[in-house]
Amino acid sequence: MTALASRDPEAVPPRPPPDELDELTLARAQRGDARARRDLVVRYQRPVFALLSRMLHGRAAAPLVEDLAQETFLRVFRALEGFDRRGPARLSTWILTIAGRLAIDELRRRRLEVAPIDPAAEPAGPAAADADAERVRLAAALQHAIDDLSPEFRAAFLLREYHELEYAEIADNLQIDLGTVKSRLSRARAALRRALEEVYRA
The missing domain is CATH 1.10.1740.10 (RNA polymerase sigma factor, region 2, helix turn helix motif)
Known part of the structure; x- marks a missing residue:
């Protein structure tokens, strides 16, 4: 054989x-x-x-x-x-x-x-569900908060949260060290958290 x-x-x-x-x-x-x-x-x-x-x-x-x-x-x-x-x-x-x-x-x-937020996306009139209105409001607040981040912070946040890159990959992507990646992500998340808290308090 x-x-x-x-x-x-x-x-x-x-x-x-x-x-x-x-x-x-x-x-x-x-x-x-x-x-x-x-x-x-x-x-x-x-x-x-x-x-x-x-x-x-x-x-x-x-x-x-x-x-x-x-x-x-x-x-x-x-x-x-x-x-x-x-x-x-x-x-x-x-x-x-x-x-x-x-x-x-x-x-x-x-x-x-x-x-600007598209008015057509906003729930209009009493027939609009409260849940839809809240979702639109939170989505708008989140997008504005992301837009307000510096380019460097925004890039780190999007690569991690939307594209699921590892911290080491983000460091290589942005040519920064691992500690800076963690710092930028922490500060970006804190800024977004504050923005959403303001929406909830409104």
Whole structure:
């Protein structure tokens, strides 16, 4: 009976996390394969748009979000060949790092207007449920509180709470040490907590 050939563990690429691009497609994208690069954009465009939209909140920011998303992927493809597929950084984290830094740079350059709350979203008339009114009020207060955070605090908060990055990944993303990540998150959460407490007291 012929023995099964032993597999070289180096020859078998590790399976990526379920939300990551598979190893072979990533390798093709790094070699410049157009279809693989389209697959990469399709896989990661939603989290990129989500992060940029939350960082640059407001109706007036929509064209800017589109521009920065395009710039994000242009920079991704320019640097993709040097991305270490077997390194500690996940591809999604690396891409969000590029998007986050673009957003922070933009926020530092200009002060974006916070979009007014859409009156159509407010419950109108006595028929509106109290629960709906409270939910709208809390959501508006939370968004305003996030908008009031500094770009650096906002980035740390969104990467942790919305994109579920680990503290070490946030530190690498923002190029700060772990203690600074914890400090920024603590202060951001405290600011949001104060904003919500004011709503409850009103």
